[in-house]
């Protein structure tokens with residue numbers, strides 16, 4: 001894969017720094033922009049602020065046993081104290097922490113508590129993501145405007161369905177075709193098997209509720225790789241459940257194992273790591289963007305790159321930051337920001353609820369392997385009509401597992417060995433992923449006073465929960481406890497984590513799509529209404545949050561927009 005050394009930064013003139021397309025960010029969505037544009041023959045420059053990561057070579061812990069890790073996989077007290085923010089995510093452990101940014105290196109200003117979890121490297125958060133990949137239903141596009149908690153999406157399910165298929169076939173999604181309206185089927189590889197408790201939950205929920213479907217969720221894992229996956233150099237998932245370290249088999253999708261190497265093979269890709277994008281350059285004569293200004297992360301040298309089209313894929317809040325920092329005579333308040341809405345209507349997913357309990361009657365059974373996936377209860381709220389005292393829907397993830405034998409705790413010597421040989425009781429668990437309402441007051445903006453080490457203003461986060469989130473949480477906890485009880489669970493607990501927004505790692509909005517330039521920034525092709533050669537296709541473009549895990553929609557919108565961009569270029573419209 002090309003790296004910074006392939007690009008002679010300052011010694012070259014404008015021609016050498018000119019490409020057909022520039023993509024900002026190399027994570028989940030940026031990788032897709034690069035793949036599509038390069039496949040269509042566009043010389044494409046991917047600018048990435050973090051270090052280079054090469055599939056396999058740069059996964060230092062991928063094959064380590066627990067005893068080969070200095071702290072057996074845990075982080076130390078010093079690391080915890082130095083990183084009170086990032087250490088809140090379950091994924092920040094000894095074996096994976098090198099794929100997350102540390103608090104002090106990349107500060108931001110929290111006007112309201114917001115846990116901003118980031119991964120700055122080639123591949124972005126695609127290396128450490130959870131890999132849940134359900135499609136949005138038509139209701140998620142329609143309902144915000146229909147029930148008055150959002151503006152109208154400029155697109156609907158039928159616009160994205162073929163592009164979902166395009167993405168699913170390439171990255172490989174395992175799942176079952178369940179025919180559920182709230183969670184449409186896609187192009188699936190076989191699912192992992194449910195274990196006995198999960199099958200029991202499925203049976204019990206369908207027996208007691210005619211509109212609730214507990215099924216295998218959809219995950220970006222190659223359970224049965226097809227030719228297209230083998231061509232990417234990826235192989236069958238071995239169910240090791242060590243995915244976030246980077247997978248030596250390429251068993252799950254990440255941009256470093258899939259889209260970026262694919263784009264590299266076209267010969268059209270240049271990746272420049274260690275390139276902190278400062279702003280978009282606007283050309284007033286041409287009335288469009290002409291390029292991107294970067295600061296080298298190490299030398300702090302400023303360089304400008306030029307292209308006919310620009311894709312922003314720096315992840316939702318960083319894309320907002322870049323746009324807010326892109327000021328010109330034409331756009332004094334940030335790029336494309338004629339209506340003053342840039343940075344506003346930031347939303348996220350409500351992840352505060354969890355519930356679980358013990359379940360008896362399966363002591364003679366165990367599970368095979370380390371299934372890296374959960375099951376899912378498709379949204380059953382506010383689908384066709386508003387049937388609760390709040391708006392929006394929620395997805396419930398869930399599963400069953402056998403815990404450690406509690407006798408282990410007080411045993412030692414031979415007794416300890418005997419206790420460890422016996423599995424503990426079965427547990428069932430469920431947790432919430434709820435839609436939130438995009439609101440003008442939930443926003444990000446640039447700090448007037450504080451800057452980062454590259455001289456770029458820090459982002460200020462002002463995002464909080466509302467009464468709707470509290471009501472949804474209450475309903476989730478009541479209903480979930482009820483379902484667990486009906487399934488025969490004992491010692492049922494319900495829990496509100498009270499975590500701050502952001503820890504869901506599904507932040508969205510700030511540069512939303514819409515039909516009307518007065519109320520939105522982007523059109524139905526993710527182009528700025530007022531500057532058509534700039535596309536935003538990461539989470540910043542989201543008009544509302546839906547209740548599905550969002551990243552596959554970002555990939556889908558990116559592929560769709562990139563193909564539109566190529567068509568428009570060919571017609572001479574950009």
Ligand SMILES: Cc1cc2nc3c(=O)[nH]c(=O)nc-3n(C[C@H](O)[C@H](O)[C@H](O)COP(=O)(O)OP(=O)(O)OC[C@H]3O[C@@H](n4cnc5c(N)ncnc54)[C@H](O)[C@@H]3O)c2cc1C
Nearest residue numbers: 025027028029049120124125130131132277315538550551
């Ligand atoms: C532990 C964890 C679990 C998750 N689970 C799921 C899940 O199950 N399902 C799901 O859908 N999503 C999940 N997510 C969220 C998912 O990772 C993100 O939605 C997704 O990665 C966003 O894609 P992106 O392309 O917008 O951003 P990223 O993948 O974060 O990539 C953005 C890239 O842009 C770079 N960048 C940022 N600023 C600049 C700049 N100024 N100049 C140059 N480059 C820049 C970054 O370094 C990064 O490489 C999870 C995330 C984590 C961390």
Ligand code: SF4
Nearest residue numbers: 237238240241247251
């Ligand atoms: S579970 Fe599959 S994708 Fe994850 S690390 Fe193991 S083999 Fe790789």
